[in-house]
Amino acid sequence: MTDYARIRALVTGGASGIGKAAARELQSRGAQVAGLDLDPSGAPDGAIGVHCDVADDASVRAAVQEAADRLGGIDVVVNNAGIGAQGAVTDNDDDEWHRVLDVNVLGIVRVTRAAMPHLQQSDAAAVVNTCSIAAWAGLPQRALYSASKGAVQALTLAMAADYVRDGIRVNCVNPGTVDTPWVGRLLDTADDPRAERAALEARQPTGRLVQPDDVARAIAYLADPAHVSTTGTVLAVDGGMHGLRVRPA
Ligand code: NAD
Numbered sequence: 001m002t003d004y005a006r007i008r009a010l011v012t013g014g015a016s017g018i019g020k021a022a023a024r025e026l027q028s029r030g031a032q033v034a035g036l037d038l039d040p041s042g043a044p045d046g047a048i049g050v051h052c053d054v055a056d057d058a059s060v061r062a063a064v065q066e067a068a069d070r071l072g073g074i075d076v077v078v079n080n081a082g083i084g085a086q087g088a089v090t091d092n093d094d095d096e097w098h099r100v101l102d103v104n105v106l107g108i109v110r111v112t113r114a115a116m117p118h119l120q121q122s123d124a125a126a127v128v129n130t131c132s133i134a135a136w137a138g139l140p141q142r143a144l145y146s147a148s149k150g151a152v153q154a155l156t157l158a159m160a161a162d163y164v165r166d167g168i169r170v171n172c173v174n175p176g177t178v179d180t181p182w183v184g185r186l187l188d189t190a191d192d193p194r195a196e197r198a199a200l201e202a203r204q205p206t207g208r209l210v211q212p213d214d215v216a217r218a219i220a221y222l223a224d225p226a227h228v229s230t231t232g233t234v235l236a237v238d239g240g241m242h243g244l245r246v247r248p249a
Contacts, residue, residue: 006124007223009032012078013081015037015038015041015042016182020044022216023078029220031076032048034050054106060111076128078223080129082130092143101147104149105151105155108152124225126168128171129172133175133238164232169228174237177238177239178210204240
C-alpha cells in the first residue's frame, strides 16, 4: 500500500475542472496538495491555493517556492494548466501561436524546471502532464491546440528518458471530451447547448462524457510511487475514442 500521507503534490490549473478533481483525488488518498492557478480561490478545501501564471517564469518560480515551503517539499508535479484554440493553421496569427504554446508547452517546462531540485530530493518523485487525444487524433479546426498537445506528449517521453536514472517518473494522460467548465463554455456558444451536449454524448463510445474524476484517478495512478515501473507512458482517458478510432466533434 502506498503511503500517500507523505506525498506533497502541486497541481497547476488546480482550481477548476480536471486539475481541481486531481487535487481532490490526491487529497482523498492522503496527500498534501497545492493548487497553482491564475485564480487559486477555486482550489479545493484543504489544499493550499497559490497564485501562478505558468506563462510567466518569475511567477512560476515564486509559486513553486511558496508551494515547496508550505508543503515542506515536492514529490509530485501535475502539469495540467492549459488553454484552447480553434482554427486551421491559417486562422491563428503568430501572437496566438505564441500565447497558446507559452501556456500549454512552456508552462510545463517552467514548472518542471522550478520543481526539479525538489523532485531530485524525493524518493517518490513523479511528473504527470495533462495532454489530450488531440496529440493523436488529427482534429479539424484545432491546428494550434493539437500542435501544442503533440509537443506535450513528445516532451513527456523526452523528460521520462532524461530523469529515469534519477528515479523521477514522467507520464501523461490523454483525456477525450471531459465534462469540465472548459467544455461547458464551448457548449454555451452553441445555438442549442442542450442539443449540442446530447450530440456530444452520443458521439462517445461509452455514451457519456468523460468525467473529471475519471481523469483524476488516472493522474493519481501515474503519480502513485508504488508504480515504479511506469514511466514514459501515455494513458488515454477518453471513453475509448482513440482506441476505437472515433473522431471527436
Ligand atoms: P478548465 O478551464 O476547467 O481549467 C483550467 C484551469 O487552468 C483554470 O483553473 C485556469 O484558471 C487555469 N489556467 C489557465 N491558464 C493558466 C495559466 N497561464 N497559469 C495558471 N493556470 C492557468 O479546463 P480543463 O478542461 O480542466 O482543462 C485542464 C487541462 O486538460 C488542459 O491542459 C486541457 O488542455 C486538458 N484537456 C481538457 C479536455 C476537456 O475536454 N476538458 C480534454 C483534453 C485535455
